[in-house]
Amino acid sequence: MINQQTAIYRILDANLDRAREGLRIVEEWCRFGLNDQETAASCKEMRQELASWHTLELRTARDTPNDVGTNLTHPKETQRESLEDLLQANICRIQEALRVLEEYAKLYDGEFAAGMKQLRYQVYTLESKLLGQNRFKLLNQCSLYLVTSGVDNIFTVIESALKGGLKLVQYRHKNQDDLVKLKEAYKIKQLCNNYGAIFIINDRIDIALAVNADGVHLGQTDCPVGLARQMLGSGKIIGKSTTNPQEMAKAISDGADYIGVGPVYETPTKVGKKATGLEYVRYAEANATIPWFAIGGIDSNNIRDVIKAGAKRVAVVREIMNAENPTEITKNLLKNF
Secondary structure, X not given: OOOHHHHHHHHHHHHHHHHXXXXXXXHHHHHHHOOOHHHHHHHHHHHHHHHHHOOHHHHOOOOHXXXXXXXXXXXXXXXXXXXXXXXXXXHHHHHHHHHHHHHHHOOOXXXXXXXXXXXXXXXXXXHHHHHHHHHHHHHHHOOEEEEOOOOOOHHHHHXXXXXXXXXXXXXXXXXXXXXXXXXXXXXXXXXXHHOOOEEEEXXXXXXXXXXXXXXXXXXXXXXXXXXXXXXXXXXOEEEEEEOOHHHHHHHXXXXXXXXXXXXXXXXXXXXXXXXXXXXXXXXXXXXXXXXXXXXXOOOOOOHHHHHHOOOOXXXXXXXXXXXXOHHHHHHHHHOOO
């Protein structure tokens, strides 16, 4: 049996290596891909601080030949779907390593543990800067939002809409088993990656984390925005459904990144929900301080009325999901903006 102190030293050594390697991968992109000297320098400073704690005492505890974890792999580790996926994977790797260091360092050196905690917060900021900015920038530019429904040819419909210029997709499939939801969400995430679109999961923060979605959309009875932010981090998008001015004000004050405004018209996707009408759209135009999407029963026949009432962004479901030609419908909807 391995001595307890030796085991702790090996844990600290391995995770110092892991955090430093992950930071170097991110640093290289900041340096050569973004030409961002400030962020590259920040990564380098964090690496140097980690190196200062990587003492000979910890290094000499290393026992690679007898490390049972060296042969443990996962299929996802052998490929990256995109540059963002590569950066996200390594930022997660850094964060996990720093958390391990923070906890085990409490048994080794309290100052070491405190330093790892501060570094972890710095990496959260780094994640938001590198990954969140692009998401939020694209979100602000999106005028059309597709919320999916449970159709048999869901992947074909979504890809067809993406070909038509769609840049924002929310996966919503209420009456489906979790395993199916996971498989569908992963496939749709890949499609969105291929077309440079944002991918949002309805309600389920766990599925969003599992497939590395760009964010979640929450209803009024779902997880609070603040708790979702703690779980997802500052780099992910959090949307919130609202049906009246009070819900809008709370969603904004809670830190939502965008809100849904509606249902503008009665819709079977919101059974029992009274339509808010165009009056709430006008209120949102005058009072919302974050991006907002009019939603609920919007189609090609009434979209102009919604836009005239002040909407610059709309969300649709059936108009695209039930369309014979989702590509053309998407193009025609986008022409209204």
